[in-house]
Amino acid sequence: MSEHVLQARGLTRRFGGVVAVREVDLEIGQGERRAVLGPNGAGKSSLFNLLAGADTPTAGSIELFGTDVTALGARQRTRMGLSRTFQTSRLLGGLTVEDNLYLAAIGVSGGRFRLLRGSRDAEARKRAVRVAESVGMTDRLGEPAGELSHGEQRQLEIGLALVAEPRLLLLDEPAAGLSRAERQLLTALLLGLERDVTLLIIEHDMDVALTVAERVTMMYEGAVIVEGTPAEIRSNQRVHDLYLGRAHV
């Protein structure tokens, strides 16, 4: 079996005349922290949607945990252990942090976790509390999600994605819209996640991406143009020309 958690080959997605994702090869190992960086329109979200199964490639293939999932939908990939966050919030603002996590736990209990009906509720409550702890929200359990700060809402969204105990977690711009202080908290949270979860982060923010990731994949106009360690990315001339040299957008 493949050592890779994720392996994409020749992944391509066209939208009419636009090639949003262009022959992308991507291999992510067990426990790895990987960031995908790139300027606006580079194809990051399009790639993310292909990996999560929210969209279908025009060409190429995707293996997840050694299995070809190219033809499988998002739900099936979730059941295999892939979890993702959404750029637009999925929080139920009127419900507390605990109840948001509890409902997510009930949601997954019918899938990967087949529990006896009687113990399902108690198990989901326990899981909600455990996940809240793992995203640093134990003291916010009783707070309505709608009253959390923007940074806390992001934390909770990561919590919702962790409820299913994924093996691979895809985060779409987790630092978007956060203050500097909130970004630092988020970075600490991501650094503290258990190593049995492999992380793929799509990020605009260089600081978060280069601090959390061990390897960085840089996209431009749909294609991967550089891949390397954060130090290699920082010192790469093309990255400077295409990304760092421009106003931070």
Ligand SMILES: Nc1ncnc2c1ncn2[C@@H]1O[C@H](COP(=O)(O)OP(=O)(O)OP(=O)(O)O)[C@@H](O)[C@H]1O
């Ligand atoms: N559903 C779609 N229909 C048509 N074109 C699309 C669609 N989705 C993306 N595109 C185009 O594909 C290209 C890549 O877009 P994508 O959203 O993947 O970039 P991105 O790297 O996520 O950018 P950003 O940093 O702004 O989020 C862009 O030219 C975009 O206009």
Ligand SMILES: [Mg+2]
């Ligand atoms: Mg995007």
